[in-house]
Amino acid sequence: MPAQPARPTDVYFFATCVVDQFFPGAGMDAITLLERQGIRVHFPEEQTCCGQPAYTSGFPDEARKVAAHQLTLFPNDWPVVVPSGSCAGMMKHHYPTLFAQDPVRQAAAAKLSARIYEFTQFLVDVLNFKPEDVGSDCTVVLHTSCSARREMGVHLTGRKLLGDLNHVTIAQQDHESECCGFGGTFSVKQPEISAAMVEDKVKSLKATGAERVVSADCGCLMNILGHAAWKDQQEGRTTPSLPGEHIATFLLRRTAKENAQ
Amino acid sequence: MSARDRILAKLKANAPASAGELPDVAAWYAAHRGEESNADKAKRFRHFIELAHAEVYAVSRGGWLQKLYEVLSAKQIDKLLVAPGTPHGARAQAELPPLGIACPGYDAPIEGWKAAMFNETPASFTAARGAIAETGTLILWPTVDEPRLMSLVPPVHIVLLDAAHIYNTFYEAMQTEGWKDCLPTNSLLISGPSKTADIQQTLAYGAHGPKELVVLMIEENV
Amino acid sequence: MNAPQTPHALHFMPSAGFRARAKDVVENPFLRQSFRGAMDFLMTKRAAQFPDPEELESLRSLGERIRQYNLAKLPDLLVQLETNLTRNGIQVHWAETPEEANAIILGICQKHSAKLMVKGKSMVSEEIELNHAAEAAGIGALESDMGEYIVQLAGEKPSHIIMPAIHKTKEQIAKLFHEHVPGVEYTDNVDALIQIGRQVLREKFEIADIGLSGVNFAVAETGTLCLVENEGNGRMCTTAPPVHIAITGIEKIVEKLEHVPPLYSLLTRSATGQNISTYFNMISRPRQPGEKDGPGEVHLVLLDNGRSQAYADEQLRKTLQCIRCGACMNHCPVYTRIGGHAYGTTYPGPIGKIISPHMLGLEATAGLTTASSLCGACGEVCPVKIPIPDLLIRLREEAFSAPQANPAMRGQGAGHNALISAIWRGWSAVYSSPALYRTASWLASRFRWLTPRRQAGWTSVRTPLQPAPKRLRDLIKERH
Numbered sequence: 001m002p003a004q005p006a007r008p009t010d011v012y013f014f015a016t017c018v019v020d021q022f023f024p025g026a027g028m029d030a031i032t033l034l035e036r037q038g039i040r041v042h043f044p045e046e047q048t049c050c051g052q053p054a055y056t057s058g059f060p061d062e063a064r065k066v067a068a069h070q071l072t073l074f075p076n077d078w079p080v081v082v083p084s085g086s087c088a089g090m091m092k093h094h095y096p097t098l099f100a101q102d103p104v105r106q107a108a109a110a111k112l113s114a115r116i117y118e119f120t121q122f123l124v125d126v127l128n129f130k131p132e133d134v135g136s137d138c139t140v141v142l143h144t145s146c147s148a149r150r151e152m153g154v155h156l157t158g159r160k161l162l163g164d165l166n167h168v169t170i171a172q173q174d175h176e177s178e179c180c181g182f183g184g185t186f187s188v189k190q191p192e193i194s195a196a197m198v199e200d201k202v203k204s205l206k207a208t209g210a211e212r213v214v215s216a217d218c219g220c221l222m223n224i225l226g227h228a229a230w231k232d233q234q235e236g237r238t239t240p241s242l243p244g245e246h247i248a249t250f251l252l253r254r255t256a257k258e259n260a261q
Numbered sequence: 262m263s264a265r266d267r268i269l270a271k272l273k274a275n276a277p278a279s280a281g282e283l284p285d286v287a288a289w290y291a292a293h294r295g296e297e298s299n300a301d302k303a304k305r306f307r308h309f310i311e312l313a314h315a316e317v318y319a320v321s322r323g324g325w326l327q328k329l330y331e332v333l334s335a336k337q338i339d340k341l342l343v344a345p346g347t348p349h350g351a352r353a354q355a356e357l358p359p360l361g362i363a364c365p366g367y368d369a370p371i372e373g374w375k376a377a378m379f380n381e382t383p384a385s386f387t388a389a390r391g392a393i394a395e396t397g398t399l400i401l402w403p404t405v406d407e408p409r410l411m412s413l414v415p416p417v418h419i420v421l422l423d424a425a426h427i428y429n430t431f432y433e434a435m436q437t438e439g440w441k442d443c444l445p446t447n448s449l450l451i452s453g454p455s456k457t458a459d460i461q462q463t464l465a466y467g468a469h470g471p472k473e474l475v476v477l478m479i480e481e482n483v
Numbered sequence: 484m485n486a487p488q489t490p491h492a493l494h495f496m497p498s499a500g501f502r503a504r505a506k507d508v509v510e511n512p513f514l515r516q517s518f519r520g521a522m523d524f525l526m527t528k529r530a531a532q533f534p535d536p537e538e539l540e541s542l543r544s545l546g547e548r549i550r551q552y553n554l555a556k557l558p559d560l561l562v563q564l565e566t567n568l569t570r571n572g573i574q575v576h577w578a579e580t581p582e583e584a585n586a587i588i589l590g591i592c593q594k595h596s597a598k599l600m601v602k603g604k605s606m607v608s609e610e611i612e613l614n615h616a617a618e619a620a621g622i623g624a625l626e627s628d629m630g631e632y633i634v635q636l637a638g639e640k641p642s643h644i645i646m647p648a649i650h651k652t653k654e655q656i657a658k659l660f661h662e663h664v665p666g667v668e669y670t671d672n673v674d675a676l677i678q679i680g681r682q683v684l685r686e687k688f689e690i691a692d693i694g695l696s697g698v699n700f701a702v703a704e705t706g707t708l709c710l711v712e713n714e715g716n717g718r719m720c721t722t723a724p725p726v727h728i729a730i731t732g733i734e735k736i737v738e739k740l741e742h743v744p745p746l747y748s749l750l751t752r753s754a755t756g757q758n759i760s761t762y763f764n765m766i767s768r769p770r771q772p773g774e775k776d777g778p779g780e781v782h783l784v785l786l787d788n789g790r791s792q793a794y795a796d797e798q799l800r801k802t803l804q805c806i807r808c809g810a811c812m813n814h815c816p817v818y819t820r821i822g823g824h825a826y827g828t829t830y831p832g833p834i835g836k837i838i839s840p841h842m843l844g845l846e847a848t849a850g851l852t853t854a855s856s857l858c859g860a861c862g863e864v865c866p867v868k869i870p871i872p873d874l875l876i877r878l879r880e881e882a883f884s885a886p887q888a889n890p891a892m893r894g895q896g897a898g899h900n901a902l903i904s905a906i907w908r909g910w911s912a913v914y915s916s917p918a919l920y921r922t923a924s925w926l927a928s929r930f931r932w933l934t935p936r937r938q939a940g941w942t943s944v945r946t947p948l949q950p951a952p953k954r955l956r957d958l959i960k961e962r963h
Binding site for chain 3: 264267268269271272273275276280285292309367368369370376379395397409413431436441446449456458459461467471
Binding site for chain 3: 015017019020021022023024025027028031043045046047048049051053054055056057058059060061062063065066068069146147149150151177178179181182183184185186187188189190191192193194195196197198199200222223226227229230231233
């Protein structure tokens with residue numbers, strides 16, 4: 001383990017395009033949680049997307065153009081917190097290779113790479129955040145994205161945060177480390193296989209009997225919750241059989257003082 | 262240009278300038294594999310080869326023939342293919358027939374008796390050159406006197422192993438004995454009877470080679 | 484019994500039919516369950532072989548280093564291997580294409596007036612479709628690995644590189660044996676089925692004219708061919724017939740004998756979760772004077788078939804590190820859902836997706852590159868650390884970019900679609916411009932009610948994606 005970095009006073013928040021457009025609540029909750037730890041959170045207004053969709057689809061030039069823009073957004077030497085293992089993985093591991101032919105940008109990418117933190121990783125490894133659980137007993141199941149697990153290697157931090165909540169039980173799904181089938185454009189290019197994967201994933205998650213699924217990646221949530229809701233519609237259920245949310249939202253609710261009354 | 266020259270030319274045109282340092286295999290084994298006592302190596306060897314469905318009997322340097330006889334009797338085998346040009350094969354051929362076990366010798370090229378080898382040879386007896394504790398593996402180097410098919414075709418293969426020749430690892434065996442300079446026509450590692458799991462991942466023994474593998478392990482304290 | 488007469492609809496299927504084939508399997512609950520069970524079994528067995536993560540990691544690093552070292556020296560090592568094999572009396576042949584390889588092998592067969600060739604497990608022989616070519620030349624080619632034998636009886640190709648008949652149940656195999664092997668009553672007892680196969684094949688080992696095998700490692704410094712197997716059929720094929728022909732891809736070479744133990748250990752533990760295979764067969768010479776058995780002639784055919792193309796590129800060269808353990812298949816959520824046949828290539832699964840484009844060209848395989856969620860499970864378990872997801876991304880680029888003048892790969896640009904490329908350029912323009920992005924995302928939220936209810940692919944099993952009424956940036960502004 002590298003030495004724990006010093007506790008910063010300020011961080012940048014790179015929301016990701018999915019959070020900005022589809023899960024803004026998760027983004028707000030992540031920011032609020034960080035602020036409650038006494039951190040000043042800076043949201044560069046000009047941020048857009050890490051470029052991953054084009055990159056993984058085989059369009060590196062298009063990805064590079066988008067990534068080059070993000071490189072300019074974080075001038076101070078503060079950590080960059082990303083509420084998604086997948087986008088964090090892109091910025092941390094693929095930016096340096098993406099700019100291999102461009103020494104100036106590559107240097108910037110390497111510097112940025114060292115400052116990238118996935119949200120749960122930042123809470124645990126940098127802030128040593130110990131959530132104080134004010135919620136009632138509940139059982140949740142945690143889905144960790146493949147990028148968080150294999151690219152960022154931070155599959156334990158989400159589990160630790162949930163484990164620190166005194167009234168929360170973590171249910172164990174079968175095939176936990178298996179992909180949910182999202183994979184960006186994969187879900188559209190190979191819809192049949194992606195459908196089979198998400199179907200199995202939702203079955204595994206539901207089979208645990210957990211009240212909800214939490215995840216630190218909104219891409220997976222979009223896929224998993226989208227399928228669960230579709231299935232509910234198909235089968236005529238009006239209440240969600242598998243509710244779910246970003247881990248930031250869940251953590252904030254469990255630790256929110258106003259909930260204590 | 263021949264196919265050879267074209268392939269080599271393409272590769273040479275694109276080969277990296279340097280391959281870097283030779284991979285340090287020795288360092289990996291030094292860091293990850295210990296050296297055990299002879300007794301522990303014998304124990305480990307036995308554990309793993311038994312897991313692979315072989316039978317192992319500890320025998321004394323002089324007493325292995327008696328155990329060989331007992332094993333054959335228990336399996337109701339009355340014919341054993343031996344290698345008369347080897348000391349153990351000669352001894353078996355001298356001492357087993359009076360006990361009612363025929364011991365034909367592998368003393369002619371296979372072409373003259375292939376059908377008999379495949380159809381009328383229920384068991385064979387060979388020595389092992391050594392063994393590997395880590396994986397429960399016999400090392401066999403077939404020779405002019407003790408040919409290759411002996412350890413393959415008969416349904417029961419009985420092997421005489423001197424426990425003093427068990428190495429910790431495959432790597433240690435090849436390095437200690439300097440294999441790179443002396444490999445024979447054919448050398449073998451054998452870690453149990455023939456097996457397959459090709460039907461529905463169900464393990465079945467006796468696929469094409471021996472159905473049973475018996476090791477007579479000579480240990481000093483037996 | 485003669486060698487089974489297989490119908491020959493066995494040619495490589497183009498990737499064009501991939502989606503349809505995949506769909507057939509994912510919609511078959513029986514097959515889905517069966518693949519899932521088989522892969523779970525193999526994953527559990529592998530995991531049990533590597534209890535210590537540090538040891539696994541260091542052994543994988545060593546395996547990677549050994550493969551990269553040997554690939555870096557490949558042209559020299561091939562020459563060294565040829566020199567030492569020749570010195571040992573083993574005849575070396577070179578083939579650039581499957582056709583050349585088949586011609587070499589059949590030429591040897593014809594020289595010996597061979598009628599029957601028994602085959603040990605060799606994926607390279609599948610790659611060149613040797614059985615097809617042999618039978619066209621009037622030579623029986625009989626698979627002797629139990630799984631391969633089953634697949635051949637069924638007139639199919641292997642669906643997995645290590646477990647060729649993994650898609651079949653014992654009941655299906657029982658029926659196959661009953662129907663195709665004369666005098667065999669129906670039984671689904673696995674031991675009994677194996678004994679039937681043993682009996683049939685023993686007769687063939689005894690009379691075969693030629694034994695064919697693959698190679699797991701070819702050792703340059705000693706001139707030795709190493710074969711890994713459990714059944715003993717590989718030893719039969721390389722020992723009983725008077726002539727042994729081995730065939731291998733040019734990449735399966737190591738300089739030093741000491742490179743073998745780490746790779747061999749990684750191979751069996753990763754493949755089937757065995758600490759070692761039953762047999763490790765090292766062949767250094769044909770039969771020598773005085774020796775009473777073994778083939779009098781041993782040949783090695785070295786096949787390129789696109790490997791030199793992969794070799795030419797520093798990144799793509801990593802593809803050739805592969806030691807064919809199949810762990811990437813066993814751990815792949817896509818392979819687990821669709822099995823091996825859907826891919827339509829000799830090598831299925833993740834390794835198939837990255838090696839097949841070099842063998843068949845991207846014109847036939849561009850579609851396969853998209854069949855991955857890039858979850859990384861393959862790269863995580865690869866015993867020689869091939870960065871399979873990165874290679875897939877690279878192959879997507881090669882497949883979908885506009886055709887270039889001197890492409891690095893055959894079929895580069897074969898998947899190019901002007902409209903798709905234009906969409907990505909447009910996407911890039913929007914997301915690299917804060918102003919455009921602000922406007923576009925504002926419009927998407929403002930007019931979220933216009934979001935289509937049917938979204939290609941996505942809504943077949945999911946509710947439609949719909950932007951939130953307010954973006955995060957709006958919420959942040961409102962807060963202040």
